[in-house]
Amino acid sequence: MKGRFKTFAAALVATCAITAIPANADNHAGPSMADLMNDANSHGDVLTYGMGPWQQRYSALNKINTQTVKRLVPVYSASLGGEKQRGQESQPIVYDGTIYVTGSYSRLFAFDAKTGEKKWEYNARLPDGIMPCCDVVNRGAAIHGDKIIFSTLDAHLVALNRETGKVIWNKEIGDYKAGYSATAAPIIVKDMVVVGNSGGEFGVVGAVQARNVDTGELVWNRPVIEGHMGTLNGKDNGITGKTNATWEGDLWKTGGGATWLGGTYDPGTNLLYFGTGNPAPWNSHLRPGDNLYTSSTVAIDADTGKIKWHYQTTPHDGWDFDGVNEFIPFDATMNGKKMQLGAKADRNGYFYVLDRTDGKFIGAHKFVMQTTWADGIGKDGRPNFTKDGRPGAPNGAEKGKVVFSSPSFLGGKNWMPMAYSRDTELFYIPSNDWGMDIWNEPIAYKKGAAYLGAGFTIKPIADDHIGALRAMDPKTGKIVWEYKNPAPLWGGVLTTGGNLVFTGTPEGYLKAFDAKTGQEVWKFQTGSGVVGSPVTWEDGGEQYVAVMSGWGGAVPLWGGEVAKTFKDISQGGSLWVFKLYNE
Amino acid sequence: MTYGRRAFLGGLAASAGSLALPRMTQAAPLANVKELGVLRVGLYSGNRPWSYEEGGKVLGIDADIARAVADSFGVKTDLALFPADEEVSDDLRNVVWRGGLLGFRKCDVMFHVPFDRDFAAKEDQVVILAPYYRESFGAACSSGLPECEGTPTEFRGRRLAAELDSIPDFYLIGSFGGILRPDVTHYTTGFEAVAAIKDGRADLAVATDAQIESALAKAPGGDAKRRKGPLPAMLSPGWDVGIAVDEKSRSLGFAIEEEMDAMMASGRMAEIFSAHGVTWRPANAVQV
Numbered sequence: 001m002k003g004r005f006k007t008f009a010a011a012l013v014a015t016c017a018i019t020a021i022p023a024n025a026d027n028h029a030g031p032s033m034a035d036l037m038n039d040a041n042s043h044g045d046v047l048t049y050g051m052g053p054w055q056q057r058y059s060a061l062n063k064i065n066t067q068t069v070k071r072l073v074p075v076y077s078a079s080l081g082g083e084k085q086r087g088q089e090s091q092p093i094v095y096d097g098t099i100y101v102t103g104s105y106s107r108l109f110a111f112d113a114k115t116g117e118k119k120w121e122y123n124a125r126l127p128d129g130i131m132p133c134c135d136v137v138n139r140g141a142a143i144h145g146d147k148i149i150f151s152t153l154d155a156h157l158v159a160l161n162r163e164t165g166k167v168i169w170n171k172e173i174g175d176y177k178a179g180y181s182a183t184a185a186p187i188i189v190k191d192m193v194v195v196g197n198s199g200g201e202f203g204v205v206g207a208v209q210a211r212n213v214d215t216g217e218l219v220w221n222r223p224v225i226e227g228h229m230g231t232l233n234g235k236d237n238g239i240t241g242k243t244n245a246t247w248e249g250d251l252w253k254t255g256g257g258a259t260w261l262g263g264t265y266d267p268g269t270n271l272l273y274f275g276t277g278n279p280a281p282w283n284s285h286l287r288p289g290d291n292l293y294t295s296s297t298v299a300i301d302a303d304t305g306k307i308k309w310h311y312q313t314t315p316h317d318g319w320d321f322d323g324v325n326e327f328i329p330f331d332a333t334m335n336g337k338k339m340q341l342g343a344k345a346d347r348n349g350y351f352y353v354l355d356r357t358d359g360k361f362i363g364a365h366k367f368v369m370q371t372t373w374a375d376g377i378g379k380d381g382r383p384n385f386t387k388d389g390r391p392g393a394p395n396g397a398e399k400g401k402v403v404f405s406s407p408s409f410l411g412g413k414n415w416m417p418m419a420y421s422r423d424t425e426l427f428y429i430p431s432n433d434w435g436m437d438i439w440n441e442p443i444a445y446k447k448g449a450a451y452l453g454a455g456f457t458i459k460p461i462a463d464d465h466i467g468a469l470r471a472m473d474p475k476t477g478k479i480v481w482e483y484k485n486p487a488p489l490w491g492g493v494l495t496t497g498g499n500l501v502f503t504g505t506p507e508g509y510l511k512a513f514d515a516k517t518g519q520e521v522w523k524f525q526t527g528s529g530v531v532g533s534p535v536t537w538e539d540g541g542e543q544y545v546a547v548m549s550g551w552g553g554a555v556p557l558w559g560g561e562v563a564k565t566f567k568d569i570s571q572g573g574s575l576w577v578f579k580l581y582n583e
Numbered sequence: 584m585t586y587g588r589r590a591f592l593g594g595l596a597a598s599a600g601s602l603a604l605p606r607m608t609q610a611a612p613l614a615n616v617k618e619l620g621v622l623r624v625g626l627y628s629g630n631r632p633w634s635y636e637e638g639g640k641v642l643g644i645d646a647d648i649a650r651a652v653a654d655s656f657g658v659k660t661d662l663a664l665f666p667a668d669e670e671v672s673d674d675l676r677n678v679v680w681r682g683g684l685l686g687f688r689k690c691d692v693m694f695h696v697p698f699d700r701d702f703a704a705k706e707d708q709v710v711i712l713a714p715y716y717r718e719s720f721g722a723a724c725s726s727g728l729p730e731c732e733g734t735p736t737e738f739r740g741r742r743l744a745a746e747l748d749s750i751p752d753f754y755l756i757g758s759f760g761g762i763l764r765p766d767v768t769h770y771t772t773g774f775e776a777v778a779a780i781k782d783g784r785a786d787l788a789v790a791t792d793a794q795i796e797s798a799l800a801k802a803p804g805g806d807a808k809r810r811k812g813p814l815p816a817m818l819s820p821g822w823d824v825g826i827a828v829d830e831k832s833r834s835l836g837f838a839i840e841e842e843m844d845a846m847m848a849s850g851r852m853a854e855i856f857s858a859h860g861v862t863w864r865p866a867n868a869v870q871v
Binding site for chain 2: 393
């Protein structure tokens with residue numbers, strides 16, 4: 001107990017020290033590491049994915065507020081052009097009069113922040129043999145000094161000169177021929193670029209890598225499945241977990257756990273928090289045990305790449321409940337005690353609060369309509385699995401028992417990031433209510449040969465909505481308000497000191513809600529579905545809001561009854577920027 | 584020998600509800616291939632003995648059949664290797680009817696497609712035809728292993744090998760209460776799993792017949808033998824292998840089928856298989 005308070009005090013000092021550093025006056029040199037760590041408190045720019053290392057997606061700016069938001073009008077719309085439209089899941093970066101956005105097909109654009117005029121565009125040259133499973137999206141870039149850095153579908157990290165768009169370095173982070181790819185926004189910590197990996201293919205193993213931001217050289221690598229050796233400065237740095245503790249045979253070697261959504265960072269504990277994907281193979285009956293560290297959050301020491309703690313949200317996953325969702329640090333007083341916490345809204349439908357210093361379970365609450373696979377999370381942090389909630393094992397040529405499962409494999413929440421308001425002390429979770437029939441196939445075909453697969457069909461579970469933006473009180477687990485949307489929500493959330501919550505809808509709207517009541521106070525039709533993450537900043541005394549529009553991502557690729565809600569939505573690809581109309 | 588697959592195919596397509604008569608008279612796709620002088624063929628990468636790359640050349644049974652077919656049309660062959668997606672449905676979408684999202688150009692024909700009534704019924708964008716081989720699973724062992732013909736529970740404690748994410752894999756790790764699970768080592772392909780016996784890394788491998796025969800004949804290393812008896816409780820009785828063309832390219836599909844018919848009748852097909860160490864077995868669908 002004493003130890004925890006000591007850590008807390010140290011973290012507090014560290015945070016204050018960072019806040020005290022003035023913003024870099026010399027813009028030509030570009031943002032420094034201190035600038036990046038201070039991003040949540042600097043209002044003239046947006047330097048990091050999530051607006052600060054904690055990625056709370058909160059800005060104290062309040063010129064745009066529940067009273068003035070009716071005067072919010074577009075300043076410009078900048079098209080990404082070309083035929084390469086599809087899903088635009090990016091979050092803009094704003095620095096020194098320039099907006100940087102990544103686009104579908106691994107492109108990066110620099111626009112004049114005031115006018116929307118294009119400064120330059122970079123198109124990654126991608127091999128045509130990549131067959132991405134879930135659209136050709138990208139979630140954003142990282143900025144540091146003279147560089148703007150993003151990941152590509154062929155699993156490369158590319159650093160460009162932020163003024164010219166010319167390549168400074170380009171490194172492979174995984175072999176795309178073995179199924180690796182990358183779509184997450186990298187984060188920058190201690191002058192290292194930290195990234196996870198994607199891969200839909202069986203055989204991929206999740207890992208987190210840290211690379212020197214100036215050269216792209218690997219500093220450390222940490223595979224997240226037990227049994228794998230990590231490295232630091234080219235030397236072995238310990239095995240993750242204990243080999244064969246929760247996996248039989250050599251299944252850990254190909255155990256899955258892709259870290260495809262990137263992570264968050266807490267300067268106080270110096271820990272990186274990364275979510276890990278579901279285990280392989282699909283049929284859970286073939287891999288008894290918890291299968292660590294899949295469907296988990298792992299806390300990694302930023303200096304050494306060692307795992308300090310782990311917390312598994314879905315032990316022995318059998319429903320495709322990828323645990324990749326963002327773990328967002330926040331501070332709160334609970335039962336009279338000041339706590340260093342973190343929260344995660346998991347695919348499995350539960351919202352978890354943990355002590356971020358040691359991963360200790362604090363509480364978990366349902367944030368979706370229905371969780372059929374478990375009827376709550378026990379005091380020990382393990383789910384109370386529902387009897388018969390798991391799809392059965394195939395029996396010879398017969399498919400395994402079909403079960404109805406909610407949430408569906410696309411999750412109570414998928415990739416789209418939630419936001420935390422320091423004013424209301426609520427989390428705003430973009431969620432979806434949907435279920436699936438799921439079964440283990442006896443025979444399917446892969447590479448033209450027979451194998452055991454899985455089948456599923458996604459179904460709506462409510463008459464009036466699939467998407468739901470929910471305000472969750474992390475202390476009580478109560479849902480304070482909810483907004484229901486006919487089509488699935490698939491975009492990120494922003495909350496502000498103006499008592500506002502912004503998010504987009506597939507129907508094409510960017511919407512603003514009263515952060516306390518959930519009342520819709522503003523909307524604007526962008527012409528295509530909004531699945532990007534909005535941001536806000538101030539320039540010349542005016543507050544701006546920006547978001548990407550362009551329908552796509554994994555949802556349109558899965559049909560069924562859910563597809564009825566978005567079949568008429570047009571694709572697009574443009575950056576929209578708004579400010580208040582002054583009379 | 585005559586092959587009655589056309590009659591079978593009629594039933595297959597009719598059951599899928601997609602065989603409209605006017606379509607059959609459209610000769611354009613075959614004419615296009617002849618006019619352009621190139622047959623673009625989609626083949627799996629890393630799928631020895633069927634299709635794989637070595638020293639910059641595309642090798643394998645499927646590659647050789649594709650070349651022979653193109654020769655008979657008097658056109659060049661454009662062999663496009665592509666990576667397997669999660670399921671063959673995804674491969675058909677990427678290779679045959681839509682093309683890859685990142686610029687992988689549609690192929691005129693894709694080889695090594697399961698010729699299966701239920702599967703074909705679900706794939707209404709393509710026509711699956713020309714079944715040219717009957718595939719099934721077997722096992723191979725190091726030459727001194729007495730359990731090779733025994734019941735699988737006797738394999739316990741031996742070094743077992745299988746291709747990752749395949750029926751042989753799930754057979755070994757999932758059957759018999761999972762007692763063999765700790766003994767299984769996974770390889771990227773079935774060929775490699777069998778090759779591991781020859782170079783002393785494994786005692787027993789479960790793989791497809793083609794993988795077993797080709798690795799026993801071609802992989803470097805010492806002696807190994809093929810299990811003669813069937814594997815008890817094997818999850819799949821085997822399947823036919825065919826080709827797929829776009830639903831709008833029936834004329835081309837039929838022309839390829841006719842050529843492959845001729846190759847089977849003349850013994851050319853068996854020769855191609857034999858060059859890769861594999862015994863050609865006609866598909867069940869054509870044994871009328």
